[in-house]
Amino acid sequence: MSNAAIRLALALSCATFTGTASAGPDDAFVEFRSLKPEYALQMAQAALESCREAGFQVGVTVVDRMGVPQVFLRDRFAGAHVYETSRRKAWTAVSFRSSTTDLDAATQPGAASFGIRALSEALPLGGGLLVQDGEGATVAGIGVSGAPSPSADDACAEAGIAAIANDIAF
Structure with a gap:
């Protein structure tokens, strides 16, 4: 599995687990909402x-x-x-x-x-x-x-x- 594929799988699993996180396969950051x-x-x-x-x-x-x-x-x-x-x-x-x-x-x-x-x-x-x-x-x-x-x-x-x-x- 290539590094890009591994990063994509990791990003998708994080987004699936949290329900709010979003990141592209090459992004270094995850974005999410949190209550003030x-x-x-x-x-x-x-x-x-x-x-x-x-x-x-x-x-x-x-x-x-x-x-x-x-x-x-x-x-x-x-x-x-x-x-x-x-x-x-x-x-x-x-x-x-x-x-x-x-x-x-x-x-x-x-x-x-x-x-x-x-x-x-x-x-x-x-x-x-x-x-x-x-x-x-x-x-x-x-x-x-x-x-x-x-x-x-x-x-x-x-x-x-x-x-x-x-x-x-x-």
Whole structure:
């Protein structure tokens, strides 16, 4: 295989994996979209408020598309665990390009992907969602922890995304 063919295969695999990266076979750089911190904060605040209105004290983490935290908010009475749990949920969503609820179902004992549960940071437990732009490219992840169920964490995360949906859909 020629060097050009290898570079093309690498560029295509990177673009396929990330969903947002773009580069030609001879380009030295990859371009991608990532959510601005102001929108990450707005999303986290909306998720926190949604849970608060439902009577839940939670923590919310928004990570960039690489899994690095941008924002963490914790309500007054949320447990000490919500920082780690919300961060790991958001990280898991962007790392595996899947909601953590879907990943939970896909990694049950006996499933082919069960080994994911052995990774130190992966947390396949509902409450972690991908944030995608209008073209379906991942731009961030959001994780919510502290509601009484994973589905309630999901609902609050969805409310956070809905708060910025018009700004990121183009």
